[in-house]
Amino acid sequence: MDTLTDVLNHIRSCGALLGRTLATPPWSATFAERASLSLVTMLRGEAWIVDGGASHRLGPRDIAVVVGPETFHVTSDPDASPAPLYVQIENGVCLDAEGRTADGISLGTRTCGTELDAEDALLNGSYTVTGRVADRLLSALPRVFVVPRDAQRTAALELLEAEVLREEPGQQAVLDRLLDLVLVGALRDWFALPEVKAPGWYRASSDPVVGTALAAIHDAPHRPWTIELLAREAHVSRATLARRFTDLLGEPPMSYLTGWRLCMAADLLERDDSTVETIAREVGYSSAYALSTAFHREYGVRPTRYRRTAAETDMPRAGAGA
Numbered sequence: 225m226d227t228l229t230d231v232l233n234h235i236r237s238c239g240a241l242l243g244r245t246l247a248t249p250p251w252s253a254t255f256a257e258r259a260s261l262s263l264v265t266m267l268r269g270e271a272w273i274v275d276g277g278a279s280h281r282l283g284p285r286d287i288a289v290v291v292g293p294e295t296f297h298v299t300s301d302p303d304a305s306p307a308p309l310y311v312q313i314e315n316g317v318c319l320d321a322e323g324r325t326a327d328g329i330s331l332g333t334r335t336c337g338t339e340l341d342a343e344d345a346l347l348n349g350s351y352t353v354t355g356r357v358a359d360r361l362l363s364a365l366p367r368v369f370v371v372p373r374d375a376q377r378t379a380a381l382e383l384l385e386a387e388v389l390r391e392e393p394g395q396q397a398v399l400d401r402l403l404d405l406v407l408v409g410a411l412r413d414w415f416a417l418p419e420v421k422a423p424g425w426y427r428a429s430s431d432p433v434v435g436t437a438l439a440a441i442h443d444a445p446h447r448p449w450t451i452e453l454l455a456r457e458a459h460v461s462r463a464t465l466a467r468r469f470t471d472l473l474g475e476p477p478m479s480y481l482t483g484w485r486l487c488m489a490a491d492l493l494e495r496d497d498s499t500v501e502t503i504a505r506e507v508g509y510s511s512a513y514a515l516s517t518a519f520h521r522e523y524g525v526r527p528t529r530y531r532r533t534a535a536e537t538d539m540p541r542a543g544a545g546a
Contacts, residue, residue, distance in 0.1 A: 226429045230442040231361050232408060234491065237400040240351040241316045242388050246337030247344055250306040252299035255290075257314050259350035260362060262290040263407060264298055267385060269344030272302040275368055285373040287381065287410045291365045293352075300344060310336065333391050347385060349403045355494060356487035364423035371413045378409040425480075428472040433458045437465060441481050445488060446508045451477055481508075486522050489515060493531040500527045 244267070245253055255262060264273060265287045273280040273288055274297040282288055282298075290296055299306065310318035310326040318326040318336060329336040353362075384402040387395070415422040428434040436458040441449065454477050455465040469477045485507040492503045504515035512527075519527050 225439055225442045226435070227425045227438050227442055228411070228429065231357060232404075234355065234357040235353045235361065237349075237351040237403050237407075239396060240349055240400050240403050241312075242349040242384075242399050242403065243316075243334040243336065243347075244388060245309070245344075245346040245348070246331060246335065246340060246342040247300070247309055247346075248338060248342045249300035249344065250304045251338075251344070252297055252306050252308050253346070254295060254297050254308045254311040255348065255350070256295040256311055257316075257350050258293035258352070260291070260293065260352045260354070260358070261407060262296075262348065262350040263403065263410070264288045264290065264346065264348050265381060267345040267347050269300070271298050271300055271344065271346060273298055273368055274302050278368070280368050280370055282370065283373065285376075285381065287371045287373075287376065287406070288368060289365070289371075289407065289410055289414075290368050291362055292367060294367075296368075298346060298348075309338070332389075334388050347381075347388065349384070349399075349406075351400075351403070355491040357491050360425075360487060364426075369414050369420075371410045371417075375413050375417060376409065377413055378405070380405040380409055424473040428469070431468065431472060433460050433465060434469050434472050437469060437477060438480075441477075441484060445481070445485055446506055448508070449478075449481055482518065483522075485509070486519060489519060489527065490523065490530065493527055494534045503527070 241257060241259075249269075264282065266282050266284050268284055270284060271282050273282065273290065275290070275294070279302045280288060297308070310320060310329055311323075312318050318329065320326040326336075329338070331337050331340055380402060384399070384406055387398055387402055414420055415426055425438070428438055437454045440454060440457045451462050451466060455462045458465055466476055469480070473480055475483075489503055489507045492498065492506065493500075496503065498506075499512070500515060501512040504510070504512050507515070509515040509518065516526050519525075519530070523530065525533070
């Protein structure tokens with residue numbers, strides 16, 4: 225299993241918010257959903273994502289991904305600053321500029337705007353993920369990145385566009401899976417751009433030596449790995465593996481293994497009712513005590529307290545819908 229696949233297995237949309245906006249310039253829309261990941265694309269026309277003092281142009285069919293819960297704006301003209309057509313909040317409700325329910329902008333299934341034949345059409349989708357594994361991906365991404373249309377290698381966007389307009393049994397599940405597919409494709413296509421420096425763990429996956437060791441770790445994190453066993457998997461000496469691994473990922477193999485195990489343990493503590501002892505063995509520790517010691521060293525809190533705090537604050541699970 226490659227690293228990106230393993231990370232994405234822990235990050236799935238569930239109950240994602242999706243919709244279209246149809247409007248004729250000048251227009252703007254504000255997204256205050258507090259989502260972890262938001263996708264924005266112009267089905268026709270062009271627009272700009274305005275985030276703080278930065279503007280990111282979106283040509284037709286370019287795909288933008290916005291990372292993090294902060295509010296952002298999409299507008300046909302970043303200089304004109306037109307009043308928002310609506311403000312979309314966490315539960316998907318659209319409000320007008322005064323904070324009242326925006327009346328008169330619904331144009332049909334998951335579609336809002338001013339007129340069906342408007343010049344511009346925007347498609348957006350968003351969902352929230354939490355957890356230490358999710359953080360490993362999200363922290364490696366910029367706030368906004370754009371994948372140009374000519375750099376996209378999948379046709380998933382067309383499928384998502386068609387499904388957004390339907391209202392059938394099981395529709396949310398279809399939309400969730402298609403949104404996952406579009407986002408995974410956008411990530412791979414963006415990492416492949418020559419000007420982008422992908423995170424070390426992504427680049428290392430294609431290395432014939434380090435990639436083999438990474439795959440072994442992610443396939444079976446519970447195994448009692450040592451540097452010698454990982455080197456044997458990669459068919460190199462311990463010194464060679466340690467040097468190449470550290471050069472590509474910025475940390476030694478055993479340090480990476482420890483970090484991954486503790487990320488998995490933290491997420492299991494949040495979403496699983498298994499005992500600490502069971503979780504410890506699932507992620508590669510010999511006992512609850514061994515996990516507790518390593519966990520406290522990494523996160524400054526014992527596993528039982530971490531779980532209790534998560535329950536008290538009602539933290540959403542990784543992959544939970546916005």
